[in-house]
Amino acid sequence: MKLIDNLLVVGMGLMGGSILKAAREAGVAKRRLGIDRDPDTVRKSLAMGIIHEGFTQAREVPPGRTLAILATHLDAFREMTEELLPHLPDEVVITDVGSVKEAVVEELSPILATRNIPFVGGHPIAGTEKSGVENSVKDLFAGARVILTPTPETPREALELVRRFWQALGTRVEEMDPQHHDTVFAAVSHLPHAATYALVKTMGDAEKELGDLLRYSGGGFKDFTRIAASNPWMWREIFRLNRDQVLAFLRRFHTTLEEMERLLEEEDWNALEAIMEEARWIRRGLD
């Protein structure tokens, strides 16, 4: 027996497309359905064989055990959820792949509660700077972590369904409460993105004043700044929805930078080296 009858993916970009490819590979759903506002994306997805049926607007989903996954940008979650609501079968669980969890859980849970539909927040830790269903890959999630963020109100069976779905796609599933998730990812993802955007912007501004700089950047700088090629609209939404935590980590970073500035001003090379030594030790632990 298949884990689910219907897999409905809302938003077929890099994430949605990769989920559908991985789900096809794993054979977890009888039917794979897709919604995307862009008719071209729907056509491409049908042509790739990753969905059986695709639409640009919500349509009646056939009865049966259904998992609906929100994989649009964060700012479309509310609208898509409201649009889906009347079309979903009774046996449905909704989850998402958003990079922010507390705001999403708070926004969607009351809407879904009107039909008593359970929501399980989710965040697969995978992606590339690329986007679009044409860049989706079936093994994007192989070995990746997926964080699920149930609340005390989340029904256990709904959580288990989402967990089993992601496990079937080869991921390692962990649970966190939504707020803790947002703290962790403000640190390891949102702050690094903010810092990179700031660094590249700083270079651009300096170049206007001082002339050619960036053409002398080597591989290190390119690695370091690769994430500044990410989608600004997506990051705007992440920063908006996780504003307080992002601000808190920006301020922490700011404090460390000020400390380093102070050490340079005072020419305290030993203390500066100690900070770098500690950072190297921490960084080496990640490999």
Next chain:
Amino acid sequence: MKLIDNLLVVGMGLMGGSILKAAREAGVAKRRLGIDRDPDTVRKSLAMGIIHEGFTQAREVPPGRTLAILATHLDAFREMTEELLPHLPDEVVITDVGSVKEAVVEELSPILATRNIPFVGGHPIAGTEKSGVENSVKDLFAGARVILTPTPETPREALELVRRFWQALGTRVEEMDPQHHDTVFAAVSHLPHAATYALVKTMGDAEKELGDLLRYSGGGFKDFTRIAASNPWMWREIFRLNRDQVLAFLRRFHTTLEEMERLLEEEDWNALEAIMEEARWIRRGLD
């Protein structure tokens, strides 16, 4: 005829070893000589066949056209130059591979002037986070930029010799004055390193307070922070020798970060997005 009779590399780490390998490949020197304080490095270099003779201290260099390259850490340049001085033949040019130029040129030129030996500052834009002669590679410099930093006092023939040497190794040679070099590299290299060390340190401090964070970091964070695995001692010296320029760029970065913080505080999402859009545009220009 070979370009030079003697190639003397002082400090056989990743850079020195790679220069020797590339020089062997290109066949630019009759004799390749090496000095390294570590007897084990000298033994290894001899065993690898990258030097004909190797020593732990300066020895008489045979007569003939000689290029001596300082490839130790920056803090040993002065000592090695003083030690080499009485042992060099008359037809010698000295260059280096240090990441900072103004301080090096100012420090070494007067020492060398006592024997009327020309110094040409150099900086090959190549490297890895690895170190040691055992990690050296013959094509480290293939297609890389090398910046030479002559001053009005540098004899033209000395500059030409160093230029032809690096060109023979497959590099693209450019000239800059030493101070401009230090501005450019404070921007594209020293600031990114300082920012990365600060970011990783911030994570480490936050983790002590908040518990597990870093194990949730994905590929983006690892790319972003790879350069924090670089040698802290080496970076201490770069920051020390290019202190004013590094401080100036840290302050610029600091200002951009404060601007982003302000936009988050004021929830000015359009302005924040505009910064990120500009950064993406700049970053894409580097690929």
